Amino acid sequence: MKPWLDLYPVTIPKTLEYDRKPVQQYLTDAAKKYPNKTAIHFMGKELTYQELFESSLKMANYLRSLDIKKGDRVAIMLPNTPQAVISYYGILYAGAIVVQTNPLYTERELEYQMKDSGAKAIIGLDLLYPRITKVMANTDLEHIIVTAIKDYLPFPKNVIYPFIQKRDTGIVVKVNHEGNRHLFKHIMNVSSPDEVPTEFNFDSDLALLQYTGGTTGNPKGVMLTHKNLIANATACDAWLYKMKKGEESILGLLPLFHVYGMTTVLILGVMEGYEMILLPKFDVETTLKTIHKQRPTLFPGAPTIYIGLLNHPDIKKYDLSSIESCISGSAPLPIEVQEKFEEATGGKLVEGYGLTETSPVTHANFLWDQERIKGSIGVPWPDTEAKIVSMENGEALPPGEVGEIAVKGPQVMQGYWNMPEETENTLKDGWLLTGDLGYMDEKGYFYVVDRKKDMIIAGGFNIYPREIEEVLYEHPAVQEVVAAGVPDVYRGETVKAYIVLKEGKNVTEKELDEFARKHLAAYKVPKIYEFRDELPKTAVGKVLRRHLVDEERKKMEQEEKLG
Structure with missing residues (x-):
């Protein structure tokens, strides 16, 4: 029974046909269809689809010359730059598997990921070169390819940027193209743009090892095939049915090393022949100026990004009317x-x-031609099944009852790299247990109440942080909020709210408490409020709730020791 299918407008197919080809074939096709169209806009520099295609083949041929073979892993440790796109498609053209690596990783995190993935080569930014070289000896890394932001900046930015970089970071890195050190710029000058033939199996060949955030335990390498990625990008295209092939532009602000940015910008963009407007980091003013000037029509993002833009004091100075869908x-x-x-x-x-395990999207609200339910994550995408299961016995629950969300579909991962036990615990008869608690209503709309691990149990009551956050977000002084369960001797856990205030706004704990009590049952109202300048977040803007809880535990342990 899939009640949500009755909600689909006639413009969205209930089942889709998928191209049985490798992800990189979309770039080959786009270069033939739109050779002179801008594929990438990066801080004033533009690359056409033909240039992106040839550059990616140059990278593929160079990787082959380094004895990178089909199935080998190659890591990318870059912010959103043309080099990140070229590297991604270049690795796939070589028949290898991409390992996306967060440029913010510490040496310990980087070493763990390189060891676990067994990557043979890494493509990284010059600023990260010292960090990468320190871990190479303890991993399977044989080669490092180095690039700089300035390599793809237009004149005179390419001349000025190194001075700005030195001023801001104090780091000056000089690498020679010799031995197992290779310069990206040199590769683009000497390598061949000839096509690289590789054998291909649509159903089983991995395109990507995408590591989960690791907010609980070590990150896990999610194995995603070409089929997984193409299925999700195809469904995304079907959902955005008003967008015109070859005519749209996407704001590429989400990190491309994150699975969401990768699917909605890097793959969908090339699949549909869109222009990708890349920004290497989120800066509110730069983003507003870019939207005003470059006129993107698509803007995939995260709540913290939208919140940041809305709270800029000069937002009304910028024309944001080009944006059609987010x-x-x-x-x-x-x-x-x-x-x-x-x-x-x-x-x-x-x-x-x-x-991450679903490439990544499984549900969304309808953008057009259908009712949008506020507070809901929407309905499953085409060919995606979803159900709510009991945490006690795994049985499917009826509408309205809270349990764990389970999903099934062509975008679901093959499993975790080198972790058969973790795979077995997460994949049950093709169903992926998400670890998220939620429910489905009678119509087929789904709702997330919280992460299974984030649920607060205070005085025997189950409390969902999201419900508290939704209420506090309505207070006019609150810019950002996260609620968490912190240790409490009497209740086991108690609710604490961490608040970031809007610029120029003030509110007291007492006022927030009175506000919360009007909208929440007494046991859900935060007992503690803490005001902060900012909240700890991942690169994609997800608040690290566990970091805050760990802080509280450490503080409590320290107080007990002092005693």
């Missing part, structure tokens, strides 16, 4: 943020849902 992911989207962003742009912003 699907928000990575964290719950507060209703107030959705409404205000739609008012500021005139476009549609809806909440979606997914995981």
Whole structure:
């Protein structure tokens, strides 16, 4: 029974046909169809689809010359730059598997991922070179390819940028193209753009090892095939049915090393012949200026990004009306943020849902031609099944009952790299247990109440942080909020709210407490409030709730020792 299919507008197929070809074939096709169209816009520099295609083949041929073979792993440790796109498709053209690596990783995190993945080569930024070289000896890494932001900047930015980099970081890195050290720029000058033939199996060949955030335990390498990625990008295209092939432009602000940015920008963009407007990091003013000047029509993002833009004091100075559609992911989207962003742009912003393990999207709200349910993650995408299962016995639950969300579909991973036991615990008869608690209503709309691990149990009551956060977001002084369960001698856990205030706004704990009590049952109202300048977040903007809880535990242990 799939009640959500009755909600689909006629414009969205209930089942899809998928191209049985490798992901990189979309770039080959786009270069033939749109050779002179801008594929990438990066801080004033533009690359056409033909240039992107040839550059990717040069990288593929060079990797082959380093004895990178089909199935070998090659890591990318880059922010959103043309080099990140070239490297991604170059690795796939070589028949290898991409290992996306967060440029913010510490040496310990980087070493773990390189050891676990067995990557033979890494493509990284010059600023990261010292960090990478320190871990090479303890891993299987044989080669490092180095690039710099300035390599793809237009004149005179390419001349000025190294001075700015030195001023801001104090780091000056000089690498010679010799031995197992290779310069990206040199590769583009000497390597051949000839096509690279590789054998290919659509159903089983891995395209990507995408590591989970590791907010609980070590990160896990999620094995995603070409089929997984193509299925999800195809479904994304079907959901965005008003977008015109070859005519749209996507704001590439989400990190491409994150699965959401990779699917919605890197793959969908090339699949549809869109222009990708890349920004290497999230800066509110730069983002607003870029939207005003470059006129993107698609803007995949995360709630913290939309919140940051909405709270800029000069937002009204910028024309944001080019934006037609945004699907928000990575964290719950507060209703107030959705409404205000739609008012500021005139476009549609809806909440979606997914995981690294599902390439990543499984659910989303309808953008057009159908009712949008506020507070819901929407309905399953074409060919995606979903159900709510009991945490006690795994049985499917009826509408309205809270349990664990389970999903099944062509975008679901093959398993975790080198972790058969973890795979067995997460994949049950083709169903992926998400670790998220939620329910489905009678119509087929799904709702996330919280992460299974984030649920607060205080005085015997089950409390969901998201419900508390939704209420506090409605207070006019609150810019960001996260609720967490912190240790409490009497209740086991108690609710604490961490608050970031809007610029120029003030509110007391007492006022927040009175506000919360009007909207929440007494046992759900935060007992402690803490005001902060910022909240700890992942690169994609997801608040690290566990970091805050760990802080509290350490503080409590310290107090007990002092005693």
